[in-house]
Amino acid sequence: MGKRTPLYNVHVEAGARLVDFGGWDMPVNYGSQIEEHHAVRREAGIFDVSHMTVLELRGDRTRPFLAHLLANNIGKLLRPGKALYSCMLTEDGGIIDDLIVYLVDESHFRMVLNAATRDKDLAWISKQAEVFSVNLEERLDLAMVAVQGPKAREKTAALFSDSHAALDLKPFSAMQLDSHFVARTGYTGEDGFEILLPAEEAAEFWQSLVNAGVKPAGLGARDTLRLEAALNLYGQDMDESTSPLESGLGWTVAWEPENRDFIGRSALLAARAKGVAQKFVGLILEGRGVLRSHQKVVVDGVGQGKVTSGTFSPTLEKSIGLARVPTGAGTRCEVEIRGKLLPARIVKPPFVRHGEIKV
Numbered sequence: 001m002g003k004r005t006p007l008y009n010v011h012v013e014a015g016a017r018l019v020d021f022g023g024w025d026m027p028v029n030y031g032s033q034i035e036e037h038h039a040v041r042r043e044a045g046i047f048d049v050s051h052m053t054v055l056e057l058r059g060d061r062t063r064p065f066l067a068h069l070l071a072n073n074i075g076k077l078l079r080p081g082k083a084l085y086s087c088m089l090t091e092d093g094g095i096i097d098d099l100i101v102y103l104v105d106e107s108h109f110r111m112v113l114n115a116a117t118r119d120k121d122l123a124w125i126s127k128q129a130e131v132f133s134v135n136l137e138e139r140l141d142l143a144m145v146a147v148q149g150p151k152a153r154e155k156t157a158a159l160f161s162d163s164h165a166a167l168d169l170k171p172f173s174a175m176q177l178d179s180h181f182v183a184r185t186g187y188t189g190e191d192g193f194e195i196l197l198p199a200e201e202a203a204e205f206w207q208s209l210v211n212a213g214v215k216p217a218g219l220g221a222r223d224t225l226r227l228e229a230a231l232n233l234y235g236q237d238m239d240e241s242t243s244p245l246e247s248g249l250g251w252t253v254a255w256e257p258e259n260r261d262f263i264g265r266s267a268l269l270a271a272r273a274k275g276v277a278q279k280f281v282g283l284i285l286e287g288r289g290v291l292r293s294h295q296k297v298v299v300d301g302v303g304q305g306k307v308t309s310g311t312f313s314p315t316l317e318k319s320i321g322l323a324r325v326p327t328g329a330g331t332r333c334e335v336e337i338r339g340k341l342l343p344a345r346i347v348k349p350p351f352v353r354h355g356e357i358k359v
Helices: 008-013 033-042 062-069 118-132 152-157 163-168 199-211 219-228 265-274
Strands: 017-021 024-029 045-048 053-058 083-089 095-105 108-113 135-138 142-148 174-177 180-183 192-198 278-285 296-299 303-313 318-326 332-337 340-347
Touching: 008 199, 024 033, 024 219, 033 045, 033 219, 045 199, 053 062, 053 118, 062 108, 062 118, 083 118, 095 118, 118 135, 142 152, 142 199, 152 163, 152 192, 163 174, 192 199, 219 303, 219 318, 278 303, 278 332, 296 318
Parallel strands: none
Antiparallel strands: 017 024, 045 142, 053 108, 053 135, 083 095, 095 108, 142 192, 174 180, 180 192, 278 318, 278 340, 296 303, 296 332, 303 318, 332 340
């Protein structure tokens, strides 16, 4: 038996199919995964993401600590509630994890980390924080839900005492509404909220959203949605053996100011000067078959790469994938599936954003 979120009983009562995910018993679907996917793209869906690790960082030197810890520039957070997406790197430039950090106030920041990397993340952050005298607190008293889709914000805002404030919230910003920390962020390529709330309130809040017409969705739909939106998954599209420069995340590395010596900076500068041998791309399979992680990608006359994530796209009705290929690759390649080389098209991701096909 794995760990259970505050919404575990809700999932059981709804007939969800539960699977182990990073040591947690999580719903993979409640029936049709395809219907859950389309509900998020077309209207609104709700996900239990309470397995994510929520960490409070407090102390007078928290900002300089985060400036050292993260590849992106914490100096971009100038007002309370603003959010920043970043990678946390090893000294060699490998990705320990990707995360979101929020400014609560000048001595208090909130961080949301991946569930599967919790232990190593907390160990690494704790080690680095010692020099800065930053206090860390893991929030085990909170649940977290994501409400995503073109109608997600209006359906969710109606549940708060100040619905106008919720609707006026800017992208990648957050605010406290009632007992809920509401962030306009997500992992689906659609608009919506990710909401932290007291664990004891989670079941009632979930049911209120279901009553408002928001469809429960599991990890299966979350994966096809994030892949269509070309959002990286840790452990597949990136890990400690890859850098942001070869994982499509170069935009998250803030080189300025030049005197900010974040962990991994020297290694990334050296890699950039040398030239990165591989690039991160999207693939669309032509013909029958399904792209899956670890499949070999062959670029004629250039070299080989591999699929990092793959699935059947319910929106495109084609098999799509993310891949790391030689930088000299053009628009055509072949993917080895069950011993056969099948043609595929190389495209610039994302495949789908805000309900629109981009490729």
